[in-house]
Amino acid sequence: MNILLVKQAALFSALIGGIIGIVTLIPYIGSIAFMALILFLSAIVIVYFKKNNLIGIIDMREGAILGAVVGFASFIAFSIVYTPLSIIIGLITAKFYMGRVLLQFLTTFGGFFVLISLLLFIAFISALMNAFSGIVTAYVYELLSGLKKAENENIDFEIK
Numbered sequence: 651m652n653i654l655l656v657k658q659a660a661l662f663s664a665l666i667g668g669i670i671g672i673v674t675l676i677p678y679i680g681s682i683a684f685m686a687l688i689l690f691l692s693a694i695v696i697v698y699f700k701k702n703n704l705i706g707i708i709d710m711r712e713g714a715i716l717g718a719v720v721g722f723a724s725f726i727a728f729s730i731v732y733t734p735l736s737i738i739i740g741l742i743t744a745k746f747y748m749g750r751v752l753l754q755f756l757t758t759f760g761g762f763f764v765l766i767s768l769l770l771f772i773a774f775i776s777a778l779m780n781a782f783s784g785i786v787t788a789y790v791y792e793l794l795s796g797l798k799k800a801e802n803e804n805i806d807f808e809i810k
Contacts, residue, residue, distance in 0.1 A: 655705060659716050660723040663695055667724030671731030675739065691724050692717035692780035693787040700791065707795075710788045717784020721777040729769045 670687045674680040686694075696716060699705045708716070737753050755761045 656719055658704070659695060660719050663691065663720040663724040664727035666691065667727035668731045671728040672735070674732055675735060687724060687728055688776050689779050690783045692720040692784040695720045696784060696787045708788050710785045713784035713788025714781045718777040718781040721780025722773050725773040725776040
């Protein structure tokens with residue numbers, strides 16, 4: 651698998667994760683955006699890459715790798731954007747109760763390490779769900795196009 655493609659997917663999904671972190675602050679749209687982040691953001695990224703001819707023929711293994719990278723990077727970027735914004739808004743208004751709870755939790759002994767552990771755990775779950783979504787997307791593209799990668803075929807390129 652091309653390392654440049656994986657880096658591009660990670661950066662693009664981190665950008666989308668940051669945008670979803672801002673969108674999640676909107677009350678009714680937030681839950682839908684969060685579920686899209688956790689469940690099928692990798693399918694959206696793979697379809698975008700295919701439409702812009704950034705990737706060629708991918709098999710299910712490469713779809714799983716891309717999905718896992720997209721899921722992990724996007725959730726970490728989401729957490730980096732959403733958590734401070736939620737705390738700030740929670741301090742300003744009483745509507746975001748979660749911000750006050752997070753701030754009180756972070757001030758306790760070990761609260762920061764527990765929060766980081768929970769964020770990493772959920773990021774791994776997001777990576778697993780998005781890996782499955784990437785497998786399904788690669789399989790559907792394989793079915794629709796009729797093109798299948800040979801066992802020993804490598805269509806990646808190297809930049810020197």
